[in-house]
Amino acid sequence: MYGLGILKGLGVTIRHFFESYIEDIRYAGSKLTPTQKFEKRQGTDAVGIYTVQYPEEKIAVPERFRFVPFLVVEDDDHPDRPGHDWCTSCGICAKVCPPQCIWIVRSEDPVSKRPVPEPEAFFIDIDICMNCGFCAEFCPFDAIKMDHDYELADYDRTGTHIYDKEKLSKPFSFWRKIAPTTAWEEAVDRKSWEHTDVVKAKQKTGAPISVPGGLNDPYQPPIVPKKEEPVAAAPSAAGEAVAEAVPAAAAAPSEEDLAKEERRKKREAALARKAAEKAASEGN
Ligand code: SF4
Ligand code: SF4
Known part of the structure; x- marks a missing residue:
């Protein structure tokens, strides 16, 4: 029927409109903390329209989210090689990078002049980087990873958007965290x-x-210990089972x-x- 699609579309809009107010009322009376409410209402299972008050509020990015790369270095408290680069300056990431925005200078031994498997300098032009993740995908040493930081706007492109090794380096514990x-x-x-x-x-x-x-x-x-099941008490003389009371706050x-x-x-x-x-x- 002519116009059925328009009616269906309007129906979706009206449903979202009412669901937004219903959810507002439902969450107004909920016992969740503001953070828990925010996480639920901007999550994938949420219904209705919820406006995220960016930049005060930010949508949590999924683990596989990728923006510009960073270089993994050992944690500062690593027992054997604190702060050491994981990168061996093999150059594979620079070769596979489609827009060719990676520059690497390999270190060399000052005496023998032989190459040393670590980068002396490492640059990525983050304005050219298209966030494809090829560098991270191809690195044989898991030394380059895609970061979650997407707030990189700046007025000075030359000074701030060509990331050097210092700016690119982040500890392994950071990778484990994100x-x-x-x-x-x-x-x-x-x-x-x-x-x-x-x-x-x-x-x-x-x-x-x-x-x-x-x-x-x-x-x-x-490993989170399993919650203890409430123990059912023996039936009372009246034949009623009396369940052992478990305080809600302690069980949650x-x-x-x-x-x-x-x-x-x-x-x-x-x-x-x-x-x-x-x-x-x-x-x-
Ligand atoms: S591929 Fe990995 S190890 Fe090789 S230069 Fe790039 S970041 Fe370093
Ligand atoms: S994410 Fe893609 S474009 Fe950016 S540096 Fe890595 S390979 Fe190059």
């Missing part, structure tokens, strides 16, 4: 939380290697616990997926 699942998957692939070169060196000397999920893994996914997991549990589930799902893929490839 992309816990991916960092975990990569560590499982490398069979260690350490850089490949460190693993090789430790294998030669027999030194212990930090294995993801191993006994002494400092980054072991936190905190926001942090929920986030940890979510991360643990993601990691377990990633490991199960990898095991299934491995079993499938071995079966072929």
Whole structure:
């Protein structure tokens, strides 16, 4: 029927219009904290229209979100090589970068003049970078990653938008924080939380290697203890079961616990997926 599409579209608009007010009223009486409310109302399951008050409020970006790259360096408290580059200046990222916006200067030994596997200088022109993620995808050392920071506007392009090594470098713990699942998957692939070169060196000397999920893994996914089920008391003389009272506040997991549990589930799902893929490839 002519005009049916217009009516359907108007119906969607009217539904959103009313849902917005219904949600406003529902969340006005909710016991959630302002942060929890914001996360729910701007999430993917939200209904109605919710205006995010940017820049005071910001939509949480998904873990796989990618903007300009950054270089991974060891944490400052790393026992063997604090602040050391993961990048070996192999140059692969610069080769695969479609708009050619990466420049690398390889270090060399001041005495022998032989090349040293670390960059002396590393530049990325972030105005040319098209955020494709090829550099991170192809890096054989997991040394370049896509950042979540998208607020990079500035008046001075030359001075601020050509990122040097200092500006690009961020510790490994930062990568683990913004992309816990991916960092975990990569560590499982490398069979260690350490850089490949460190693993090789430790294998030669027999030194212990930090294995993801191993006994002494400092980054072991936190296991949230199961909530205790309320214990049913014996039926009373009147034949009524009296349930042991569990205070609601004590049983409710905190926001942090929920986030940890979510991360643990993601990691377990990633490991199960990898095991299934491995079993499938071995079966072929
Ligand atoms: S591919 Fe990785 S290791 Fe090679 S130069 Fe680029 S960031 Fe460094
Ligand atoms: S994200 Fe793409 S365009 Fe940007 S530096 Fe990496 S390869 Fe180049």
